[in-house]
Amino acid sequence: MKCVELEKQIDSFIDDELSPSLRNKVEFHLKECRLCGETLKRLQALRGILRKDISVSASSQLDGHVMEAFSRQHAEKGQTKWWAVLAGQVVIPKPAAALALLMFAVFTGLAFQLGKMAATDIRSVLPITETVNQSPATSEPNLPSESVKESEDKTVNASVIKFIEVPVIKEKIVTRVVYVNKPLKETDSKVRSAKSKPGSFALNSSVNENRFSTQVNLKEFQPVAEMKTQIIKKDENYEK
Amino acid sequence: MNRNIETKLVEKAVEGDAVAFGKIYFLLRDPIYGFALQMLGENSAAEDITQETFIFFIENSQKYQKERGSLFSFLCGVARNRIMHHLRKSGNRLEVSQEENEDYIEPKDKLGDNPLEVLLEHELEIKVREGLAKLSPLQREAIILREMQELSYEEIAKITGDDINAVKVRLYRARRNLARQIAPYLKTEKENYYEMR
Numbered sequence: 001m002k003c004v005e006l007e008k009q010i011d012s013f014i015d016d017e018l019s020p021s022l023r024n025k026v027e028f029h030l031k032e033c034r035l036c037g038e039t040l041k042r043l044q045a046l047r048g049i050l051r052k053d054i055s056v057s058a059s060s061q062l063d064g065h066v067m068e069a070f071s072r073q074h075a076e077k078g079q080t081k082w083w084a085v086l087a088g089q090v091v092i093p094k095p096a097a098a099l100a101l102l103m104f105a106v107f108t109g110l111a112f113q114l115g116k117m118a119a120t121d122i123r124s125v126l127p128i129t130e131t132v133n134q135s136p137a138t139s140e141p142n143l144p145s146e147s148v149k150e151s152e153d154k155t156v157n158a159s160v161i162k163f164i165e166v167p168v169i170k171e172k173i174v175t176r177v178v179y180v181n182k183p184l185k186e187t188d189s190k191v192r193s194a195k196s197k198p199g200s201f202a203l204n205s206s207v208n209e210n211r212f213s214t215q216v217n218l219k220e221f222q223p224v225a226e227m228k229t230q231i232i233k234k235d236e237n238y239e240k
Numbered sequence: 241m242n243r244n245i246e247t248k249l250v251e252k253a254v255e256g257d258a259v260a261f262g263k264i265y266f267l268l269r270d271p272i273y274g275f276a277l278q279m280l281g282e283n284s285a286a287e288d289i290t291q292e293t294f295i296f297f298i299e300n301s302q303k304y305q306k307e308r309g310s311l312f313s314f315l316c317g318v319a320r321n322r323i324m325h326h327l328r329k330s331g332n333r334l335e336v337s338q339e340e341n342e343d344y345i346e347p348k349d350k351l352g353d354n355p356l357e358v359l360l361e362h363e364l365e366i367k368v369r370e371g372l373a374k375l376s377p378l379q380r381e382a383i384i385l386r387e388m389q390e391l392s393y394e395e396i397a398k399i400t401g402d403d404i405n406a407v408k409v410r411l412y413r414a415r416r417n418l419a420r421q422i423a424p425y426l427k428t429e430k431e432n433y434y435e436m437r
Contacts, residue, residue, distance in 0.1 A: 011412050015386065017393050046419050049368055050387035052361075058273040062287050066265060066294045067258070073298045074256035 001029045006036050014043055247306050254301045265294060268312055271389060272319050278384045279323045281373060289326065293319040309398055313391065317399045320381065327377050364425050371421030379414035386411055 001009075006029050012018045013026045030037050252260035272293055276286035296318050297304065304314045372380050378400075385396045396407045 011415060012408065015393065015411075042419060043415060045425075046415060046422070047387055049364060049422070049425065050383070051390075052365070056274045056277055057270050058287050058290055062273075062291050063265070063269070065291050066298075067262065069295045070258060070261050070298050074258075 001025045003029075003033060003036055006030075006033070007039070010036070010040060010043065014040065014047065243306075243310065246311055250301070250304065250306070250311060261298075264311065268315055269294070271312060272315055275316060275384060275389060276319055276323055278372065278388060279377070279380060280326060281369070285326055289319055289322045292322055309395060312389075313395045313399055316385065316389065316391070320399055323381075324377065364422070367422045367425065368418075371418045374421060375414055375417055379410050379417065382407055382410040383414040383418065 006026060009018065009022065009026055013023065018026065030040060246264075249260045249264050253264055269290060273286055273290040276289040277283065280286055280289070293315050297315060304311060308314070372383070375383070381400065382396060385391045385399065386393075391399070393404045393407050393411075397404045400407065
């Protein structure tokens with residue numbers, strides 16, 4: 001071993017961190033080389049100075065604070081806080097955690113199934129009330145109000161187990177607009193042209209003269225937006 | 241402290257045994273305080289760090305794993321993080337005030353009655369503290385943990401979170417730098433003999 005190599009290993013040598021074979025080589029070199037021996041002595045002297053007993057001790061006030069913190073912590077430890085569990089301060093054994101998770105999954109599934117069953121039962125018990133508003137033009141039969149009431153009573157009195165089909169009749173609004181047109185006479189056109197003067201005209205004069213009649217057989221007023229079908233009946237004479 | 245005894249004491253302390261905790265505390269308080277004091281050079285900061293370290297252990301005792309090293313290494317690691325944070329805040333300065341140097345040791349109580357010897361020892365200790373203050377925090381930490389706390393390279397590496405080679409390099413440089421600072425006190429008997437002639 002050369003001095004340069006020893007310089008790299010001498011710290012590990014004095015710290016006793018060398019392998020036995022390397023240690024033997026270093027020891028052999030130190031016996032032979034006076035300069036390296038001096039380096040070793042200097043480092044050992046430094047160690048002696050650094051390891052000299054410098055008795056330092058913390059104040060008794062510090063002891064009081066620490067022991068107080070210990071007592072406080074263990075007084076509180078009796079009650080395990082939920083956030084301590086979440087923060088990982090309380091260690092839950094793995095089998096217990098797995099069992100808890102499994103039980104949670106089973107109970108969630110059961111609760112879901114029970115909820116589903118309860119919802120089905122309620123639907124069968126509760127009467128479905130829908131107003132029947134049908135125009136005479138529809139092909140479906142119009143149920144009288146008394147029959148509806150009877151069916152409601154039946155459903156209410158029915159037991160929970162029995163499932164009853166309740167007929168649902170959808171509301172159907174039919175608006176009929178019938179135009180009845182009369183053929184114009186030649187005289188009328190002459191009269192109109194004679195009556196009309198340049199610069200003047202009559203608005204909807206034809207309505208006043210009963211040329212058009214609208215909204216036949218409508219029981220109630222229907223807003224334009226709800227008019228779904230429109231049947232226009234034309235007079236045969238008009239075609240001719 | 242024997243590892244088996246330490247393990248038993250820690251187990252009891254975790255269960256809330258104040259006597260067991262007291263034993264641990266009074267055994268490890270001064271080494272932790274000494275480490276903080278040598279790193280920071282301030283009594284008040286060193287006491288704060290010692291207190292924080294033990295309170296951390298009280299509140300997080302489950303973080304200590306005996307397989308990973310001794311309790312002292314664990315507490316040194318906790319203290320080390322706080323020391324480094326403190327040094328970063330104060331711009332890596334190590335406070336070495338004359339006032340604190342005087343309070344640092346009590347020469348008469350320790351070194352007998354020879355006034356010259358007492359004076360030289362006191363002077364040497366001041367020089368060592370000044371020399372340590374001039375080292376970088378990482379070099380200072382390495383030499384304190386190795387020479388003053390007598391930890392192995394492996395333990396130092398665990399505390400600092402570095403590999404063993406990095407610890408070796410830091411220790412090598414720290415020793416050479418410190419030796420340069422206090423060179424006159426490190427002369428061997430042979431050198432002194434030649435000088436006297």
